[in-house]
Amino acid sequence: MTGFWRFCSAAVVSLALFVGGGAGAFAQEPERILVFAASSLKDVLEDAGAQFDQSHNTKTEFSFGGSQTITRHVVAGAPADVLVTADDAWMAYAVKNGVLVDDSVVELASNGLVLVGSEALNAEAVELNAEALQAALADGRLAMGEPETVPAGRYGKEALTNLGLWESVAQRVAPMENVRVALAAAARGEVPLALVYSSDAKVEHGVRVLAEIPQDSHRAIVIPGALTSGHSKASEGFMEFLKSAEGRKIFQAHGFKVSGD
Incomplete structure (x- = not known):
């Protein structure tokens, strides 16, 4: 009997380990969000991405470069979910080439x-x-x-x-x-x-x-963002976060101007 119960005990432990391991194996993986953004936005967007990921089952990643470079990559078919440029001219280029969700372009902040x-x-x-x-x-x-x-x-x-x-x-x-x-x-x-x-x-x-440099010596420097045509569901939430009061505070903390300043 002693050997039998020892066998049963071992079987129970093994089952528990299997079930526990199975639960971990079937845990939902974070949804990846890929943002193509201008180099000047690196610090603010990485900060925003980290804060967004803390309260969502997401992993926000970035590809930074010149606005002209990242926009051309998106137009060429790069798998971005979100595009954020340092001016409206390159965003207009993306709109013209039909790679963004209609009416998703929004001004996130401005600069000097x-x-x-x-x-x-x-x-x-x-x-x-x-x-x-x-x-x-x-x-x-x-x-x-x-x-x-x-x-x-x-x-x-x-x-x-x-x-x-x-x-x-x-x-x-x-x-x-x-x-x-x-x-x-x-x-x-x-x-x-x-x-x-x-x-x-x-x-x-x-x-x-x-x-x-005096603000009236140049056109307004706007920071537009938009969802790409192939965006993920999670990226919609990230864009809403950037537009929210919390998102605006992050932009302000990094030296940008937002609506209401």
Whole structure:
């Protein structure tokens, strides 16, 4: 009898382990959400994704790059659920190519422009006139997004043109593939000046703001987001989260402006 009960006991333990393991095996896997977004939105969107995943059975992942690059990838068929660009021109390009859900485009936030320099090199404030810019640049260059394709570069060229400063710096521009590359160049002291978004200056402690670009010198810098035609169900919830009061607070915390500011 002793051997029999020992057998029964072992059988019960084995069954319990099987059932427990089976429950874990059949637990629902987190639903993946893939967001294609502009490089300038990396910090804010990763923060938002982490907070969203905490209260949902989701795993939000990102592919960051220049707005022109990520949008072209989505148009070419990349498996994104959500597209968030740094301006409305590239979002309009995605709409025109029919890769987004109709009427899903929404303005999530807006941004501004600033001139920054290296904190370590004690860069000093710069007045927005040709003489002061030339003096600040010395033998160096002005890093900014590529003026013809990168949103930050287009806004920057527009602002400098309207301020009567473009001609004085056009030959000194170091065009970058996206605004975060320009920001990093200033932080490392590789360039004396970089023209970047206000939100970039807030997250990069290696730079200091040397001048704020007047808002009326360029078109409004809007941050639009939209669902792609092949989006997952979970991504709908993520977009709603970004538009919510909680989502707006995250954008504000990262230096963006939201409706009501």
